[in-house]
Amino acid sequence: MILAILALPLLAGVISALAPWRRGVALLGVASLAGVLVLAALIGRASLVGAPSALGGSLGADPLSALMLLVIGAVGLLAALGGVRYLDSQLERGACTSRQASLYAALVQGFIAAMILTVLARNIAVMWVAVEATTVVTTFLVGHRRTRGALEASWKYIIICSVGIALAFLGTMLLYVAASHGHGTASLDWATLVREAPHLNHAVVRLAFSLIVLGYGTKVGLAPLHSWLPDAHSQAPAPVSALMSGVLLSVAFYALLRCRAIAVAALGTDFVRTTLLISGLVTLGVAVTMLLHQSDYKRMLAYSSMEHMGLLCLGAAAGTPLALAAVLLHVVGHGLAKSVLFLTAGEIVEADGTSQIAGVSGLLVRRPALGGLFAVGLAALVGLPPFSLFASELGVVRALSAAGLAWVSALALAALAFVVVGLSAPAARMLLGPATTAPQRAPFSFSVPMGVALGALALLGVVAWPLSSLIHAGAAVAL
Amino acid sequence: MSFSYVSLLDLAVVVVMVTAALTLWRQSLAAAVKALAVQGVGLAAVAVILGAHRHDLVLVGVGVLVLAIKAVAVPWLIGRVVAHDHAAREASPLINVPASLVGAGVLTLLAFAATRGVVALVATPAGRLIPFGVAIVLIGFFSMVVRRRAVSQIVGLLTIDNGIALTAFLGTSGVPLVVELGVTLDVLLAVVVLQVLVAHLQRHFNVHDLDQLRDLHD
Numbered sequence: 001m002i003l004a005i006l007a008l009p010l011l012a013g014v015i016s017a018l019a020p021w022r023r024g025v026a027l028l029g030v031a032s033l034a035g036v037l038v039l040a041a042l043i044g045r046a047s048l049v050g051a052p053s054a055l056g057g058s059l060g061a062d063p064l065s066a067l068m069l070l071v072i073g074a075v076g077l078l079a080a081l082g083g084v085r086y087l088d089s090q091l092e093r094g095a096c097t098s099r100q101a102s103l104y105a106a107l108v109q110g111f112i113a114a115m116i117l118t119v120l121a122r123n124i125a126v127m128w129v130a131v132e133a134t135t136v137v138t139t140f141l142v143g144h145r146r147t148r149g150a151l152e153a154s155w156k157y158i159i160i161c162s163v164g165i166a167l168a169f170l171g172t173m174l175l176y177v178a179a180s181h182g183h184g185t186a187s188l189d190w191a192t193l194v195r196e197a198p199h200l201n202h203a204v205v206r207l208a209f210s211l212i213v214l215g216y217g218t219k220v221g222l223a224p225l226h227s228w229l230p231d232a233h234s235q236a237p238a239p240v241s242a243l244m245s246g247v248l249l250s251v252a253f254y255a256l257l258r259c260r261a262i263a264v265a266a267l268g269t270d271f272v273r274t275t276l277l278i279s280g281l282v283t284l285g286v287a288v289t290m291l292l293h294q295s296d297y298k299r300m301l302a303y304s305s306m307e308h309m310g311l312l313c314l315g316a317a318a319g320t321p322l323a324l325a326a327v328l329l330h331v332v333g334h335g336l337a338k339s340v341l342f343l344t345a346g347e348i349v350e351a352d353g354t355s356q357i358a359g360v361s362g363l364l365v366r367r368p369a370l371g372g373l374f375a376v377g378l379a380a381l382v383g384l385p386p387f388s389l390f391a392s393e394l395g396v397v398r399a400l401s402a403a404g405l406a407w408v409s410a411l412a413l414a415a416l417a418f419v420v421v422g423l424s425a426p427a428a429r430m431l432l433g434p435a436t437t438a439p440q441r442a443p444f445s446f447s448v449p450m451g452v453a454l455g456a457l458a459l460l461g462v463v464a465w466p467l468s469s470l471i472h473a474g475a476a477v478a479l
Numbered sequence: 480m481s482f483s484y485v486s487l488l489d490l491a492v493v494v495v496m497v498t499a500a501l502t503l504w505r506q507s508l509a510a511a512v513k514a515l516a517v518q519g520v521g522l523a524a525v526a527v528i529l530g531a532h533r534h535d536l537v538l539v540g541v542g543v544l545v546l547a548i549k550a551v552a553v554p555w556l557i558g559r560v561v562a563h564d565h566a567a568r569e570a571s572p573l574i575n576v577p578a579s580l581v582g583a584g585v586l587t588l589l590a591f592a593a594t595r596g597v598v599a600l601v602a603t604p605a606g607r608l609i610p611f612g613v614a615i616v617l618i619g620f621f622s623m624v625v626r627r628r629a630v631s632q633i634v635g636l637l638t639i640d641n642g643i644a645l646t647a648f649l650g651t652s653g654v655p656l657v658v659e660l661g662v663t664l665d666v667l668l669a670v671v672v673l674q675v676l677v678a679h680l681q682r683h684f685n686v687h688d689l690d691q692l693r694d695l696h697d
Contacts, residue, residue: 058657125654129661136668141674148684152692155676162636162669163623169662170616170643174597177609177650181600203596231695282590290697299697421518 002054002061005039005069008032013109025105026084029250033080036116037073044070044470054369059120062471067328068119068254069336070467075246078336082239082343083108091275092411095145098244104125104144104237108166110137111243114214115251124258125176125188129168131219131255134162134248142236142244153228153235160228160324164218168255171211173193175262177202190258197265209263212256213275218264219252220314221306223282229377230290233302234355238346241298242339250331253312257327257478258393260316264479273317277408280313284415292422298345298355300426301338304381307419308334308400315396327461328396332467333380338456340450341377344370348430348445357426362435369442371431373450378427380457382420387454389459485604491528492608494521495645499615500636503579503622505530506569508561508630515634519549522641525648529605533581537654545644548663553637555672561630561633563681573625580623583618590614597650605649612649627689629677633670640666 012032016025044066046052053060063067087104090096096104118130135158143154175193180186183199197205217227233241263272287306294300308330315327347370348363349355363371380387383394383461393416400409460467498518502511523546530538590613597609619638626632644662647654648674680686 123655123658125658126661129658129665132662132665132669136665136672139672139676146679148686148692149694151684152695155680155689155692156695158669158672158676159623159632159636163620163639165641166616166636166643170613170646173643173647173650173654176647176654177597177601180651188655188658201596201600204600207593207596230697235695270627288506293697450522 001039001043002052002059002120005043006059006113006120007111008035008039009113009116011104013113016102019102019105021102021323023084023088026080026087026100029083029105029108033073033077033112036112037051037070037077038044039432040066040069040073042475047333048193048469048473052199053122058122058126059117059156060122062477063470064254064257064328064477065119066432067332067467067474068251069116070470071245071250072112072115072119074456075243075335075339075363076337078449078453079239079243079246080108081445082242082346085446086237086239086253100144104141107137107141108239108243109139115247118251119254122190123188124190124193124262125172125259126170127255127395128165129251131168132162132165134251135219137166138240138244138248141240142232144237144240145235145241153231153242157228157232159227162217164225166215167211167218168215171208171215171259174204174211175200175259176208178208179474185326193262194265200266202267203342205263205266207393209259209267209272209403210275212248212259212263213279214223216252216256217258219250220256220313221283221309223286226283226286226306229306230299230302232367233305233342234296234298235454238343238349240344241302244334245302245342246339249305249309250275250312250335253309253331257316260319261478264319269319273319276302276313276317278404279387280310280317281411283307283310283313284412288415294426296355297357297360297426297430298342298349300357300423301341301345304419304423305334305338307415311393311396311412314400314408317408318399318405319474319479320399320403320424321472321479322395322401322402323479325471326392327401328474328478329388329464329473330392330396332460332471333392333457336390336453337380337387339451340373341381343446344373344377344450345418347357347442348374349467351440357433359428361431361433364431365435365439366437367440367442369447374456375427375431375448376454378423380454382423383416386458386461388457388464391461391464484528487528488525488605488608491521491524492611492628492645492649494518495525495641496611496615496667499582499618499642500632503583503618504576506572506576508568508628509558509618511569511631511634512557512561514553515557515637516550518638518641519545519551519554522549522644522648525645529648535650535653537656538648541653541656541659542610544659544663547635548667549641552667553670555601556670557633560674560677560681567628569628569631572627579621579625582621586617586621587611587614590617601650609646609649612642612646615639615645618642628687629680629689632689633673633677636673637666
């Protein structure tokens with residue numbers, strides 16, 4: 001099962017790269033992601049009763065990994081469906097050759113495989129290798145349109161993320177240095193490191209964890225190394241933005257969570273909490289400030305991703321079981337909501353030819369399905385009930401107060417309120433306003449999957465079914 | 480024997496360190512790429528010397544791999560980009576050369592201060608050289624901040640990577656082979672991607688200098 005979920009996208013990727021382009025290649029991608037989602041669900045169930053593993057224990061899934069696999073599968077499936085539409089329209093208008101379409105399909109599968117490897121790797125250095133691989137694979141996806149802006153975004157993306165992630169590797173190596181000179185055996189295995197952590201040298205672990213927060217933080221989109229994020233998310237094709245924002249950020253955050261567990265076991269909570277609080281609050285501040293001044297709706301969504309990552313970081317800083325459960329629920333909720341929004345935004349750009357907020361109006365009248373999805377998606381994103389983000393944001397804020405950080409929860413609530421205001425004004429302009437053209441329907445192949453995703457989000461918010469036991473088990477792992 | 484092991488190791492680390500400073504000193508991009516190749520040789524030598532001393536054949540093998548990738552393949556890939564660049568010089572770095580060298584000196588001191596704990600923990604002839612590894616990482620960082628040419632940025636990135644590899648060689652008894660292979664593959668692929676990107680920017684948009692890439696901002 002563990003090997004199958006990794007091999008499936010790899011195999012699909014190789015076939016897409018080698019086979020001559022036809023529409024079936026894009027559909028193969030959809031099938032592969034559907035398979036990943038099913039396998040993720042099976043692994044999720046298995047991880048609650050045992051610890052499925054492969055390759056002599058170097059790959060394995062605990063509930064935390066299994067939950068991430070589910071997010072990868074769900075967002076990946078939405079993005080693969082969006083990818084079929086993206087490639088159709090690009091090919092139709094001659095904006096890309098069939099060779100480039102094959103490359104796109106292959107790279108998306110490689111991207112998914114790299115993320116799956118990240119969450120399955122038990123060795124934290126292999127986890128790092130997989131995170132860096134996502135950077136390499138996605139660079140061409142960000143630049144797939146080959147415009148000057150897209151290439152600038154890919155350049156910034158690979159340079160800033162490689163530098164950042166290099167810091168995380170230095171941090172990982174320093175952890176290894178500490179482990180080599182601790183009491184037990186030198187190992188990069190996560191579970192061993194957590195077990196041996198109390199014997200590790202404090203000064204070295206402190207330096208290592210600071211570097212890791214800065215490093216993985218770059219890929220999560222935490223300040224100060226976040227500047228690649230709005231560019232890459234706004235320039236990439238919509239399905240790629242959905243994947244990057246919906247899962248890649250949280251996969252990097254997952255890596256941070258794993259390292260946090262080691263640091264907490266070694267140093268106790270104080271140092272770890274302070275580091276994550278500073279990171280989270282600065283990120284939240286930057287994101288909200290930039291979000292309020294956006295004229296481009298894709299960049300607006302990108303800054304909203306930063307805001308959500310800042311919130312996750314605060315939840316990790318609180319570090320209680322409730323906080324971590326809320327964090328994991330938020331990862332799921334943000335992944336689904338943001339991918340629906342980026343895909344819908346992509347359709348709007350396609351329809352209206354601009355990503356400027358001022359260039360779009362009367363969406364609800366002109367394109368009721370698109371406008372409706374965009375409106376409901378935004379409502380979910382800002383944390384209105386019944387969607388699960390309401391429950392998870394509330395959970396993070398309550399956990400912060402319970403951890404004696406009431407001032408942080410006050411700041412977080414203020415930031416969330418600013419975001420509601422900051423998003424609703426441009427949304428109102430785009431959705432309402434005068435309609436210039438006659439109403440047009442969106443194809444079911446688009447609106448049905450998006451609707452299902454939003455429905456799942458509402459279901460998750462109301463009854464927490466079917467993920468609640470997995471989320472609590474995952475939070476216990478990340479403790 | 481032990482004396483010559485220590486002095487050989489010192490020599491190899493000094494080579495890596497000096498070449499890192501050289502990339503800041505020389506404004507010609509071709510010279511920077513050459514310095515990077517020599518840096519790769521120095522890094523490979525560190526791995527081979529340590530491997531021979533510890534009778535660790537895997538580490539010697541890693542040294543050979545480092546030589547092939549970092550001293551030959553990577554400089555060759557970047558060299559192809561430089562060859563297509565008509566004025567391959569770092570004409571106007573944000574900070575002039577003497578000031579950058581002073582900056583590198585300050586960063587080296589900073590690295591020594593930051594890694595006191597690590598050096599005390601490791602307490603071997605190799606471990607005492609760890610500050611140089613961190614200093615090289617910081618110098619790579621610094622050169623990425625002050626240099627504006629695309630190629631200079633790639634050289635800076637690889638300098639950072641070499642500094643980390645040096646730290647890992649000196650501080651541990653060998654990184655697992657699978658990790659070493661994965662990291663090397665990542666670096667190689669990243670350089671290929673960067674090379675393709677730069678070539679595309681040069682050919683289709685006539686962009687050589689990152690200051691020309693200012694379309695995206697808030």
